[in-house]
Amino acid sequence: xxxxxxxxxxxxxxxxxxxxxxxxxxxxxxxxxxxxxxxxxxxxxxxxxxxxxxxxxxxxxxxxxxxxxxxxxxxxxxxxxxxxxxxxxxxxxxxxxxxxxxxxxxxxxxxxxxxxxxxxxxxxxxxxxxxxxxxxxxxxxxxxxxxxxxxxxxxxxxxxxxxxxxxxxxxxxxxxxxxxxxxxxxxxxxxxxxxxxxxxxxxxxxxxxxxxxxxxxxxxxxxxxxxxxxxxxxxxxxxxxxxxxxxxxxxxxxxxxxxxxxxxxxxxxxxxxxxxxxxxxxxxxxxxxxxxxxxxxxxxxxxxxxxxxxxxxxxxxxxxxxxxxxxxxxxxxxxxxxxxxxxxxxxxxxxxxxxxxxxxxxxxxxxxxxxxxxxxxxxxxxxxxxxxxxxxxxxxxxxxxxxxxxxxxxxxxxxxxxxxxxxxxx
Amino acid sequence: xxxxxxxxxxxxxxxxxxxxxxxxxxxxxxxxxxxxxxxxxxxxxxxxxxxxxxxxxxxxxxxxxxxxxxxxxxxxxxxxxxxxxxxxxxxxxxxxxxxxxxxxxxxxxxxxxxxxxxxxxxxxxxxxxxxxxxxxxxxxxxxxxxxxxxxxxxxxxxxxxxxxxxxxxxxxxxxxxxxxxxxxxxxxxxxxxxxxxxxxxxxxxxxxxxxxxxxxxxxxxxxxxxxxxxxxxxxxxxxxxxxxxxxxxxxxxxxxxxxxxxxxxxxxxxxxxxxxxxxxxxxxxxxxxxxxxxxxxxxxxxxxxxxxxxxxxxxxxxxxxxxxxxxxxxxxxxxxxxxxxxxxxxxxxxxxxxxxxxxxxxxxxxxxxxxxxxxxxxxxxxxxxxxxxxxxxxxxxxxxxxxxxxxxxxxxxxxxxxxxxxxxxx
Numbered sequence: 001x002x003x004x005x006x007x008x009x010x011x012x013x014x015x016x017x018x019x020x021x022x023x024x025x026x027x028x029x030x031x032x033x034x035x036x037x038x039x040x041x042x043x044x045x046x047x048x049x050x051x052x053x054x055x056x057x058x059x060x061x062x063x064x065x066x067x068x069x070x071x072x073x074x075x076x077x078x079x080x081x082x083x084x085x086x087x088x089x090x091x092x093x094x095x096x097x098x099x100x101x102x103x104x105x106x107x108x109x110x111x112x113x114x115x116x117x118x119x120x121x122x123x124x125x126x127x128x129x130x131x132x133x134x135x136x137x138x139x140x141x142x143x144x145x146x147x148x149x150x151x152x153x154x155x156x157x158x159x160x161x162x163x164x165x166x167x168x169x170x171x172x173x174x175x176x177x178x179x180x181x182x183x184x185x186x187x188x189x190x191x192x193x194x195x196x197x198x199x200x201x202x203x204x205x206x207x208x209x210x211x212x213x214x215x216x217x218x219x220x221x222x223x224x225x226x227x228x229x230x231x232x233x234x235x236x237x238x239x240x241x242x243x244x245x246x247x248x249x250x251x252x253x254x255x256x257x258x259x260x261x262x263x264x265x266x267x268x269x270x271x272x273x274x275x276x277x278x279x280x281x282x283x284x285x286x287x288x289x290x291x292x293x294x295x296x297x298x299x300x301x302x303x304x305x306x307x308x309x310x311x312x313x314x315x316x317x318x319x320x321x322x323x324x325x326x327x328x329x330x331x332x333x334x335x336x337x338x339x340x341x342x343x344x345x346x347x348x349x350x351x352x353x354x355x356x357x358x359x360x361x362x363x364x365x366x367x368x369x370x371x372x373x374x375x376x377x378x379x380x381x382x383x384x385x386x387x388x389x390x391x392x393x394x395x396x397x398x399x400x401x402x403x404x405x406x407x408x409x410x411x412x413x414x415x416x417x418x419x420x421x422x423x424x425x426x
Numbered sequence: 427x428x429x430x431x432x433x434x435x436x437x438x439x440x441x442x443x444x445x446x447x448x449x450x451x452x453x454x455x456x457x458x459x460x461x462x463x464x465x466x467x468x469x470x471x472x473x474x475x476x477x478x479x480x481x482x483x484x485x486x487x488x489x490x491x492x493x494x495x496x497x498x499x500x501x502x503x504x505x506x507x508x509x510x511x512x513x514x515x516x517x518x519x520x521x522x523x524x525x526x527x528x529x530x531x532x533x534x535x536x537x538x539x540x541x542x543x544x545x546x547x548x549x550x551x552x553x554x555x556x557x558x559x560x561x562x563x564x565x566x567x568x569x570x571x572x573x574x575x576x577x578x579x580x581x582x583x584x585x586x587x588x589x590x591x592x593x594x595x596x597x598x599x600x601x602x603x604x605x606x607x608x609x610x611x612x613x614x615x616x617x618x619x620x621x622x623x624x625x626x627x628x629x630x631x632x633x634x635x636x637x638x639x640x641x642x643x644x645x646x647x648x649x650x651x652x653x654x655x656x657x658x659x660x661x662x663x664x665x666x667x668x669x670x671x672x673x674x675x676x677x678x679x680x681x682x683x684x685x686x687x688x689x690x691x692x693x694x695x696x697x698x699x700x701x702x703x704x705x706x707x708x709x710x711x712x713x714x715x716x717x718x719x720x721x722x723x724x725x726x727x728x729x730x731x732x733x734x735x736x737x738x739x740x741x742x743x744x745x746x747x748x749x750x751x752x753x754x755x756x757x758x759x760x761x762x763x764x765x766x767x768x769x770x771x772x773x774x775x776x777x778x779x780x781x782x783x784x785x786x787x788x789x790x791x792x793x794x795x796x797x798x799x800x801x802x803x804x805x806x807x808x809x810x811x812x813x814x815x816x817x818x819x820x821x822x823x824x825x826x827x828x829x830x831x832x833x834x835x836x837x838x839x840x841x842x843x844x845x846x847x848x849x850x851x852x
Contacts, residue, residue, distance in 0.1 A: 041568065041840045042839050058487070059484065059841070060484040060839055065839070071616045398821065413467070
């Protein structure tokens with residue numbers, strides 16, 4: 001094959017999430033040589049990660065190989081590597097052991113969980129960003145019930161059947177609802193020594209309401225829908241300490257085996273290597289055209305970008321922002337190739353939604369708010385449409401239909417060795 | 427819930443593979459208290475494991491939670507634990523940290539790979555028995571192409587694109603065919619610096635033909651079908667040595683990054699704790715009614731049993747044998763409860779089949795042999811019918827249809843950290 005460099009300008013996109021992938025597709029078959037670098041081999045449909053964690057879907061249902069998506073564009077080269085440094089003056093970056101030079105760069109490496117300086121909490125309460133995270137949470141959830149079924153000590157059993165979710169944003173709400181549903185419906189008949197429907201699901205939120213990014217009426221509706229599922233809401237409190245045995249809120253210790261982190265994000269560390277201002281969570285403060293100061297050839301998009309819209313509001317870290325910015329960044333590059341200046345980015349906010357469980361959701365379409373079954377149907381519809389690839393779409397739809405009509409979740413697999421984790425307390 | 431022991435006789439089944447599961451279903455809602463113990467939480471449809479390894483299916487497509495399958499029978503308790511010892515005199519066994527006593531025992535713990543005393547080869551050439559095995563092989567296959575695409579040294583690139591399968595039984599033949607197909611069709615357009623269709627797939631077999639358990643005409647047909655796919659057959663040779671860099675056959679060293687073991691089985695070590703004769707691979711020599719000498723309350727079935735049929739032929743380690751023996755063992759127990767003696771087991775051999783690739787297979791239905799497309803269709807049909815659970819059946823059928831018409835395999839996911847494995851040679 002051809003390793004030789006062509007005369008076309010070289011564009012590098014780092015990160016094949018929602019933003020990076022949209023930018024790449026917009027540059028497919030265009031007069032550029034494009035290299036897409038990601039540290040995993042798949043694009044992940046993150047909004048459905050909680051469905052992996054709660055055993056409704058399989059990893060391959062929501063992840064598509066990047067090479068498979070972009071393989072049809074002969075001008076796109078995909079590279080599986082971690083980018084560890086960028087030199088904007090020399091226009092080079094380090095990917096794996098290689099140094100690559102670029103004419104244009106789009107940085108779209110997103111964000112990770114933030115444990116607010118308590119890095120040791122990550123092992124105790126994993127977050128939900130990657131497939132590995134989701135599979136690990138699924139494993140802990142299912143093993144907790146296995147453990148509870150096997151031991152006889154009532155206190156230990158109760159602790160094993162208590163699930164704490166820290167953070168009441170969309171991910172926390174989805175996880176709390178999904179765990180409550182699994183315990184009540186899916187696992188109900190599976191055990192002989194415990195009743196899974198007696199599981200306690202506790203959602204901990206520092207604000208006075210969950211989904212604080214949503215209008216108040218929808219927060220109220222979400223809280224009612226969560227309580228209907230038996231979820232305990234602990235509002236206006238923070239997790240003050242985490243241990244293997246449980247967590248502390250407002251001085252009270254709650255014995256609890258499984259803890260899940262959905263409380264905060266920090267931007268990818270790569271943003272800080274650009275030598276331009278970043279905000280407190282590490283997001284790169286970009287110009288209104290998505291470029292960085294003094295380097296129009298470098299654009300930052302998605303969760304890694306700190307971008308204020310026309311009203312001065314910071315855009316949230318959600319996929320529609322990333323996708324629109326990805327397409328815009330690609331257009332900027334094509335424009336610059338024709339001698340035009342990069343253009344201002346305008347975000348078109350179509351609204352937002354969060355799901356809580358079977359027939360339960362909230363949706364904010366700006367001009368109208370709705371919740372319950374219609375919101376849930378809308379959520380389903382939107383998420384199926386945006387899933388990458390026909391195969392995944394049909395597979396997910398089928399598994400949802402199956403789960404809906406049977407209350408059964410098929411992907412209840414525990415893999416890897418786990419005998420040690422089933423040992424009773426001594 | 428009810429932890430108290432009932433007055434009903436206690437049956438324990440160890441292992442929820444094909445044999446154990448059939449026995450359990452046959453004892454569901456019968457006047458016994460049944461405990462099914464397995465060291466994983468899922469029943470695995472092993473004949474399709476190679477489809478996980480070659481990225482056509484996802485783990486959840488071919489694995490079903492044991493609790494989900496048996497949950498509808500109130501007399502069955504499922505336990506996730508490893509059985510480490512059996513005391514046939516006391517009628518007890520050790521599962522995890524617990525000692526359990528039984529009135530009747532069915533042992534169905536199957537087999538593992540045998541590396542013929544070279545345990546250190548297991549890391550170099552994983553076999554294909556569990557989901558973890560399959561995911562590990564998938565990971566190595568996909569990473570080999572990523573690595574080849576990234577490095578420039580021609581010899582290292584060729585070694586990364588050489589795949590050796592050791593053992594030409596059904597698993598080896600399926601793996602060789604599937605890898606050749608992935609390289610030729612699925613990955614063809616995915617890379618810019620290598621041509622995956624130039625991958626070498628080598629199948630190494632000690633006998634003079636592959637599928638030596640099949641009639642000679644079908645072996646010949648299988649070999650032709652493999653060669654049509656570009657698979658190199660090395661017959662009458664053994665892998666004499668394995669290293670990270672390659673393997674040695676007949677004194678020749680073949681540089682080769684990915685090696686897969688499909689060469690031999692050894693029975694689960696639990697058989698040797700019974701204190702009765704075992705054969706060389708560790709299978710328990712059972713009476714003609716599946717019980718062990720002097721202990722009619724203990725039966726051994728499936729891959730763990732050494733059983734000779736009416737003609738003196740040793741029954742092979744395949745799922746139909748295990749399933750028929752499972753049902754028979756259950757019937758024996760119900761008979762003994764009514765005061766009858768255990769009955770002789772008769773195996774009804776319906777034939778066997780192996781698949782090689784798209785439209786390629788061989789089938790031996792005893793009265794007729796066929797190969798190619800009709801055999802492949804028969805293989806497809808049979809495997810779909812026997813897949814556990816409606817959901818899995820439809821999901822697998824759909825993904826096969828998708829792969830068939832698009833040549834695309836969707837489950838090409840590499841998970842876990844792998845940056846170190848992509849580093850070029852120094």
